[in-house]
Amino acid sequence: MGPDSAPGPAVPWQKVLWERQPYPDNYVDQRFLEELRRNEGIRQYQYWAVVKEVGFVGQQLSCVAIFITLWLYMEQGLLSPEMLLSTSLVCALLGYGVHQALTSQVESACEPRTRLADLQSATIFLSFTFGFSPVLKTLTESVSTDTVYAMSALMLLAHLVSFPYAQPSPPGSLSLNAALFASVCLASRLPGALHTFAMLSCALLVFALWPCLLQKLRENAPNQFTVVCVCVCLGGVGGLGSLLPGGAVLLALALGSVTLLCPLLLVRLQRHKDNIHGPWDEAEIHEDLSRFLH
């Protein structure tokens, strides 16, 4: 008797296993598909909301562009390391103040970092960077410039790909490390040890501390967050445009496609979503199948 053939006896079928029934084990009756549900719990995205969220990606892209711009300025001697250092210091202090203000708004009691710990970390950063900057200066002396550029580009790309955009507050290991590696490579091409030190401090600011501040901003002040993102994007395009107009156009195109085109695509493709749920158990294989590989 096949599963689809009509039941002979007039006993009503029950969906139980503990009673002996005159039906095959895989028999189901007509009510089976009544419980079918489609696209359960789906979120209908609003276009502008998505664009707002995507702003983070765009601003990170712009951050990389700003960093490269700064490096180009340093390399061409248009920006003195002292200038960069003082600007960085001011920015850091400003950012720290904003961060503290945002943190004190929300009385989150979970392990608040003390000022002393922050000071300690800052001392470690600065002393190590300053101590190692002569070593870093001569590190890539014998390596060809093209290799250094290629390595930096690869690492910055890895940074962008592996960046945890959803939860950037403790920065992801791989993204931060890749960015720092790239900045060390680039910084070692600069003419002096102080340049290297300034560049690395700047890199720390841009890649490690800025995402933390931005995350705080996104949580506590969403409107300001949007404004800041737009500002950063404009700053990145403008900065790059002052040295490489072609690069600025490319960056603008990339930013446009990421922040405007991609959300549009997402919202459009949403209507094709078809996800079914039902009273059945989906087959899941939990077994360790690696033994079949040998």
Place this chain on the structure above:
Amino acid sequence: MVLKIFFPQCCNRADSGLLVGQWIPGHGSAVVLAVIHYPFIPGQVKRYIQQMQDQSGVELSVLGSWSLPKEGQEGMESFLRDLSTIFPQDRWLQISRQIGKMGFTCEVLTWDQNLKAFQPEAKKKKDNEDTESDVDAEHEEKEEEVEEKVIFIHYEQRKVMLSQLHPVENGVPSPKTDAPSELRQMFQTVAHSQPLFFLDKYDDGPLRSTHWQSEGREASIIVELLKQASVPLCLLITWLLSIWTWICNMRIFSLYPLRFLSSKLSTCVQLNYRTEHMTTLSSPTPAIGHTEFMRKANMLVSFLVDVALGMLLISWLYRDNHITMLANTLVPAADHVAKELNELLQWLMGAPAGLKMNRALDQVLGRFFLYHIHLWISYIHLMSPFIEGILWYGGLSACFGLTFALSLLSDMVALLTFHIYCFYVYGARLYCLKIYGLSSLWRLFRGKKWNVLRQRVDSCSYDLDQLFIGTLLFTILLFLLPTTALYYLVFTLLRLVVVFVQGIIHLSVDFINSFPLFAVGLRICRPYRLAEGVKFRVLCDEPGTALHLLMEINPLKCGTVVQTYRSPTYSCYPKDSWAALVKKLFVGELIYPWRHKSTKTD
């Protein structure tokens, strides 16, 4: 059922008499050991056999009678039959031979419990003829009485007694599983019944017998003299050894630096090894068993050969002022090596093979090693006035044997190339540090860490400062790695050359120490002493007589001899496999291929 009779060749022409030997239990076979001739008094024969049995531990018995009738000796049939009642046995063999005929004839009598007398069980005469010519006739005869075939296996008593049957290797399948054990029993019987063969024709006893020594005992005057001389010699050596071990066991030698040094110097290791040898050789207890004896003999012979070679070396060294010549070439050689190293370092400090190295680190490492060489050269020049003296006294050590001279040479090579060893250790340590640092920082780079408890890589969230410093160090180590790796590679290759030379010296010392010279000599001069098995040759297969086979001893193969009797010694082979060695080299662990077993346990 086939009855096998092992018959000694020396008894083929013996006078008539009683066959003395052993029934091998469990197998239908008998080993004839000797023939006791007429006339005798049965009581004396019984007492003699009892005495021999006590001495040898072999269950000797009278197997039957042997008759080789000469002219005028007729009609012994009934007499022989009567003898069986005097020496009661389960079975009684009545072997006779006629002059002019090839084979023997054999009658087997079994003790009939009912009749209290022997009944002829089978007549060997014409038996073969019947079986081969006419099947029906055999069938008829079988109905009459249970027949028994007899096979005579002739063996050479002296060879069988002296030979040692080696166990069959597992790789060679033996067609009959029980055949070797029977043969082994037979060999053991012959070897153990040595007291039986001491009775020769010059003895004044009441009995006369025939066996391989009946014409006179075999002995060598030189061997006897050596045996006599070895007793005081052994005592002297034991006394000297006791003084030597007392010196060695003094407290000052068990202090840490001295003990460590002596375990590393191959001369000291060789000295220990020889002391052990001499202790074994001079022990007053005689060797028990064949293996023990062979071990001692091998030790003695290899020691003697070693000393002889050492004497040859001495006679060459001290003849034409060779020592001075050697000393005069040694210092320039060391200088030359240092100069070559210097040039190598200069080359490394430039751009070696077009490789781009980190200039600063390159200069630092290069200057460090150059200074080391400079130190080394001044040390050698400080030593140079004493080198001739050291060589002169060191050469004297060859009178203890060639192995001592070789060990000394190995130690001298080790001492003279100490700078290369130092370079290697520095390079390896630096490289190892880098490799380990890089591997753990690479895990940090990916946001992972090594979990020691679970022995696996876990993901881990690091702090910001940890990540920053880790990445900084990772970058620095990564860019400095090629420089360190190149230095490590060059010095490792140098070190491997030295290790190779030392390995060859150690191998030759080990060869002299452990090669079983005595066993190989025995195999060449007396092949039958070390038997692998036996082979049979048909002597006479005429119809009408029993089958006669000649048993010959198959000597052991030379390879098996070396394998079996090679004395255990410290092995100086690499303790790692090649893959493990390469892995160690890659990771930068220090390699000691010459390390001995004893020091490995430390």
